[in-house]
Amino acid sequence: IRYGGAFENLERASKRLSLVVPLALALIFMLVFFAVKSLKHTLMIYVAIPLAAVGGVFSLLIRGMPFSISAGVGFIVLFGVAVLNGLVLINGLNELKKEGILQLDEIIKKGSKRRIRPILLTASTDILGFLPMAISTSAGAEVQRPLATVVIGGMLTSTLLTLIVLPVLYRYVESGKKRLKTRKAIPSAAFAILLIAGLGISGETQAQDTTFSLQQAIDRAKLNYPSIEAARLEVEKQKAFKSASYDLGRTTIFTGKEEVGNSSLGTQNQIGIVQSDIDLFSIPAKNQLAQARTKQAISQQNLNEFTLIRDVSMAWYGAVSAKQQWELYKQLDTLYANFAKAAELRFKTQATSRIEYLSASAKYKELLVNIRKAESIYFASLQILNQYLIYPSEFEVDIKDVELHVYSISSVVDSLQGSPFIDLYAKGVDVALSNWKREKANYLPKLNLEYTKQAIEGVNGFYRWEAGISIPLLPFAQSGRTKVSKYDYQIAGKVFEQNKLEIVAGYNQQLSRYVTLRQVLEFYQQEALPLAEEQIQASTLAYNLGSIDYVQFIQNVEAAINTKQKFIIQQSEYFELSTSLKQLTGK
Incomplete structure (x- = not known):
């Protein structure tokens, strides 16, 4: 069908x-x-x-x-x-x-x-x-x-x-x-x-x-950063040198004959063993030098760790400061958007001129540019931080409790007792002293031992042994080396005193600036920042009601923004000083 x-x-x-x-x-x-x-x-x-x-x-x-x-x-x-x-x-x-x-x-x-x-x-x-x-x-x-x-x-x-x-x-x-x-x-x-x-x-x-707090960033950097592992290996290397303190000399094995001839079998040295240059008397001095170098390597390891903590902290605080700047601009986005809308409405109702409307639009576009710029600076600071973290994917910094790890003030004497810089310079003096003692120990005699199994006129069962010492009768070279090591020790002592004076002076200078900045930040937090926020709100309300023109509005808002930006800059310097003081004092 x-x-x-x-x-x-x-x-x-x-x-x-x-x-x-x-x-x-x-x-x-x-x-x-x-x-x-x-x-x-x-x-x-x-x-x-x-x-x-x-x-x-x-x-x-x-x-x-x-x-x-x-x-x-x-x-x-x-x-x-x-x-x-x-x-x-x-x-x-x-x-x-x-x-x-x-x-x-x-x-x-x-x-x-x-x-x-x-x-x-x-x-x-x-x-x-x-x-x-x-x-x-x-x-x-x-x-x-x-x-x-x-x-x-x-x-x-x-x-x-x-x-x-x-x-x-x-x-x-x-x-x-x-x-x-x-x-x-x-x-x-x-x-x-x-x-x-x-x-x-x-x-x-x-x-x-992933979000990193300061302590999390420091812990991860300690695990992954190469300088920490290199310092640890240096400590192990110096520990390995301790076995070099025990110098038992050189061993010689020989055989031969003496007084052979005129039908005489003479003396046959069947086997002989000689141990020469046995350096027993300088073992304590060498051992002391090895221990001093090991302690110096440990001190360098501690300084490397504190230096890494300082670098990570500075990079982290730099990222925090950049993030605060970025968030400040983002908070202003709504304010300037409403300002631009209000200016547009007043222009359409012929309440203001076109100049005010264009100025408002230009200010809003300028803010958008600043937002993008602040965002790029923030992500660049994260890349700087990531050279220490070596984190394979994207992450952010946690700005909560940002003042939790700041430096706590104590007396100069108490503060610098654990300074890794002073400790390293002091260990340098100890190494120079131990090296001087080792050079002086080279004047001590060295032992020589000999044992020989003999056969005389074909009759076995005889043996021969010798024991003696060797000393430098003309120790001109050794005397020169000893004097050099003595001068090295004296120089190390003076360098230590000079560096300690510089460290104390630098500490006092940074501490004075640190105390001043803390007072400045307290002023900002208690007075300047609340006033700036109130100034922004009052200016916005006054502009919307027509009490002030756009010039006054922009001046008031920019003054308040400038106050907030100064606070972020001062806070960033405060954190950097805190980090430097913590490295200087080893806290």
């Missing part, structure tokens, strides 16, 4: 539609991807298609219309318009992100408010444009009504759900990029809908940034 006429046309059109709809969906996906250049954002925008399809199906169901070719064409039109609304919203959010507004919640709120009007206007234009076709009763209405019904119903659900679902998905994806460390598949509800629609996607995997 072969059906013809309208049924044959419907069957042929349905087959073409089954090819055209997937092709249209694929083309829409490609065009959106080329527009946003992000697979995640493309998939988020594509969520609008199933949301629109739900409205189109329900609108046909409510009006009691069957699915037809014109309804299928309506779905194709609907998909393109629905995706356009999602594209407008996501592009708006990404633009705010590129402008330097880095608080995610603020990006979503501002972007949604900024894009809600064009999205609603686009949707209402489409709905009103297809409304006459949806209620048409003239000739050809049976073709127009299903198409218009699908578009109107789909636009209603797509617009409302897009404004709700897309911001939620955007926050989920963008916040996950910064919070999750462990990679794991997280299927979302929107992805499940897309799977039903025939587009398989996988859950997003993201990584959470």
Whole structure:
């Protein structure tokens, strides 16, 4: 049986539609991807298609219309318009992100408010444009009504759900990029809908940034930094030198004959052993030198560790200061954005001139540039810190309890008792003294021993032994070496005294500056910073009420910002002095 006429046309059109709809969906996906250049954002925008399809199906169901070719064409039109609304919203959010507004919640709120009007206007234009076709009763209405019904119903659900679902998905994806460390598949509800629609996607995997406190950074650097391991190996090397203190001389083994000839068998030295230059008397002096060098290596190891702690602390505090500067600019972003909006509103209502509006816009753009600059400085400081941490992935610094590890003041004598610098110089004096004693021990005699097993005239059972000492009768070379070592000891003592004086003077100078800075910071924390914050709030309120002009507003706000920036700079210097004092005192 072969059906013809309208049924044959419907069957042929349905087959073409089954090819055209997937092709249209694929083309829409490609065009959106080329527009946003992000697979995640493309998939988020594509969520609008199933949301629109739900409205189109329900609108046909409510009006009691069957699915037809014109309804299928309506779905194709609907998909393109629905995706356009999602594209407008996501592009708006990404633009705010590129402008330097880095608080995610603020990006979503501002972007949604900024894009809600064009999205609603686009949707209402489409709905009103297809409304006459949806209620048409003239000739050809049976073709127009299903198409218009699908578009109107789909636009209603797509617009409302897009404004709700897309911001939620955007926050989920963008916040996950910064919070999750462990990679794991997280299927979302929107992805499940897309799977039903025939587009398989996988859950997003993201990584959470690790946060390092100061103590955590120091502990990791101690484990990984090469200078600490090199100092430890130097200690082991000096310990190995201790065995060189025991010099038992050289061993000689020989055989031979004496007094042989004239038919005499003579004396046969069957085997002889000679141990010469046995240096027993200088063993204590050499042992003392080895111990002194070992202690010096341990002192150097301690100094290397304190130096590493200082370097890591300075890099960490530098990152903290850069982060505080960055966060200060980010806090000002909302303030200057509202200032720019207020200036725009006053300009539109002719309350002020265009100069004020342009100045406000320029100030806001300048702030955005400063935000980007502060962000780049912060991440550069993290790279400096990472040369000590050798951490393989991204991390941040924890600025909570930043004053927890600052230097505590005590008396000069008590503070410098454990100074690694003074201890190292003192160990240098000990090494010079031990070396002088070793050189003097070279005047002591060395022992020589000999034993020989002999046969005389062919008769075995005889032996010979000798014991003696060797001393330098003309010790000119040794005398010179001893004098040199004595001068080295005296020089080391004077160098120690000079360095100790410099360390005490440097400590007093840094401590005086440290105490002054602490008083300055207390002033900022108790008076200057609260006043600066109050000044910003009062200036903002006064400008919004029209009590002050934009020049006064900018002057007041910049004065308050300058106060906060000075506090960050003074605090950074305070932390650097604290770190230097802790290294100097070994605390």
